[in-house]
Every structure is written in structure tokens, then in C-alpha cells.
Amino acid sequence: MNPLRFVLVALACVFAEPAAAHAFLDHALPAVGSTVHASPHDVRLWFTEQLEPAFSHVRVLDASGKEVDAGDSHVDPSDAAILTVTLSTLSPGTYKVVWRVVSVDTHVTEGDFTFDVKP
């Protein structure tokens, strides 16, 4: 193979590589830092990238640090950019959502936020 052809093939291989990126939280329900006036059924997080289901999790904690979700954190089978967990009935208070996800290119991102439940 002549050098020019080698370089062209190498460039083609490199740029044919599927790009992916860190999964940033795009938005959530309940929204980040929001106040809701009834116990939400679940917490749903929308990310900017598709997630690896086996390594992406979300938990919801009350003010004392006790977990108040149903432990069924999962990536939405119809949209791998959505992470969901079901909640038990929440009494008024401040709740912390803690997530750690792995995007499909193996990059890890993590974060947390709070929301309030008021009567």
C-alpha cells in the first residue's frame, strides 16, 4: 500500500468511529430544584446521551438519608436516554435525587439535585 493510500485509509477508520459523549442531565421530572404539591409517582431523568442500563442508576433519599424509592431504577427500554425510578408515597419535605450513569461510550457522569414536596 502506498503511503497516501495508507493515510487515507487510516483517516477513514478514525472518522468512521462512532462518536459519543458524556451523558449530561438535560432535564428531570420533578424538575431540578422545583416544588411539587403532591407526591410524584416517579422520578424521571432525561440525559443528553444514551445510557448503559447495567451501570446507570438513580436513587431518591429523604432529609435523613433514607431511600424512599422502590429500588427499581431502570433505563427506559423505549428510550435509552431516560432513567426512571418509582417512588413510594412522599410526605411533605425535601428529597434528594442522586444519579450515576455510564454513557454508551463508557464515560461516567454523576450528579444530584433536590426537590420539595409541599401540601
Added chain:
Amino acid sequence: MSFIGATSVALCIGMPSFAGAHGFAGKRFFPATLATDDPFVADELSLPTISYQKMPGSGDEPASRETDFSIDVAKRITENFGIELGATYKHIRPDSGDTVNGFDNLEAGFKYKFYEDDAREAIASAGVDWDIGGTGARRVGAESFSTITPAVFFGKGFGDLPADAKFLRPIAITGQLGIGIPTRASTRTISDDGEVDVERNPHTLEWGFSLQYSLPYLQSFVKDVGLKAPFNRMIPVVEFAMSTALDRGASGTTGTINPGIIWAGQDIQLAMEAVIPVNRRSGNSVGVLAQLHFFLDDLFPQTIGRPLIR
């Protein structure tokens, strides 16, 4: 997913060595800064960085308008150790006389990240930059001697502030402090008429920092205030890039203050800053600095965007 399925995914994507992240300390994303070096070891490419500034005249030298085109690339050797290379092409248009063009000296360096505290969004690294004397064109001011600058770098996000100050949590600071060591104490030049001029080359304190307010951090971790694209990925920033002469008959500080906006996308970053001289010696008009930056670890996660040694 079944155990076998999860294990298969883990094997395919290289568990347990998940990919490291450019510019992250915990949940904090620090953008690549333009005028000062950030503390991260990363796979990244700045192409191009363009700056424009009107430079004041001094002595027989007329005032000039200078436009620089730079390329900088950084490559991780290991997760915490990386090398950097840079080149700058200068276009100088004096108020009187001919326009000159040419490359400035090449720059090379390395950096080692020795501290990271994810909970406190803190990071520190140390490195050495080598301005390689004699590799650039004398006509654009490239020095014939090298300057070696050992430096420390740091970054700190304020996400650990109490809830009462939650709207200050998106603030972060990065900075650098180094000593510029010229390899030659003085430079002797002989003019066309045989006059000998000796210019002394002082050691310099190279220091700078950036103040940032991350709108992505505000949106994702503090309060969703309803920002939409492109504003939800913007990071207002002010950079301070300074140099203070320490010895050999020289004194004083030169530098610029650069307010601007960085937009950090998934794979690339766009940035633009004003360049405001801090004093007359640093310039006499406002310039501009702009950059297109590529996150190679996101663009090419399986090839050139990963450490050579894992």
C-alpha cells in the same frame, strides 16, 4: 438485563476501567480555558485559537496589529499524565513598514494530575511548559533561546456551599502559578550599523486564574430555571493572565483581563473573549480571542481519545 448480559456489556466496554473524563471533578465540568491553562490532563485539540490585538509601539518599533492563529493538542499517556504540543502562526501588520508573517517558537510540555477530590470538586496538577528556542521565525519575534516554565494548576468548584447560598454553587475558579526560566540570561544583537544591543532576559512569575459561572451546573444540579439551547450550555467566564518580571533589571506586571463566554457542547467547545490590557505596557486597545476546541475523548473514545497506557 441478565447477569450474562451485564457481564457481556462489561467485557465489551472494558469494565471496570470506565473512561476518564475531560474537565470533570465529581459532578463539576470545568471548560477548557483560553488564556490560562486548566488543570486537567485530557485528550483535546484546540484548532484554531485566533487572537487579534493592537500592540503599542516601543522605541523605534512602530505600533502594530497582530493576529495569531494557534493549534494546541494534548494527549494522555496514562489517565493522569499527558503531553501537550502547540504552534502559533503570527501575522503582524505595523503602522509603518512591511507586514511580516511566520511561526512563533514551538511549545511542548507535560502535565501530571496528582490530586482530585470529587466531593469538593477540587483538582490539582503540576507540569512543565517548554518554549523551544530557535524553532520560530526571528522576524515575528521568536526568541533564539528557550524558556522553561514549571507550574502548578488548580481548579475548585463551589458546589459544596450551603443551601442558603445555592445560587453561588455554579461558581468555579481555576488557576496557575509558574516560574518562567529563560535558558539564556541575556541576548546580544548587532544592528546593521554595527551597534551592539544587549537585552536581559528576566525570570518571570507566570500567573493567572479564571472565574466561571456554569449555567449547565445551575440547570442540572441547583435549579432548572428554564434555559433552552444554546444558553443552557453557556459558561460566562473572566480570565486573568499575568506575567511579572522578577530580576535582571526588569520589573512590573503585564497581562490581560478577558471576559467572555464559553459554550460547551457534547463534543466541541466554542469560546470568545475580549482581551483587555491591564496597563499601557500590556497594550492600548481591546483585542479579541476566539477558539474552537474538540474533546477527542468524546469524538474518538476507542482510538486517539483514550490514554495510551490504561
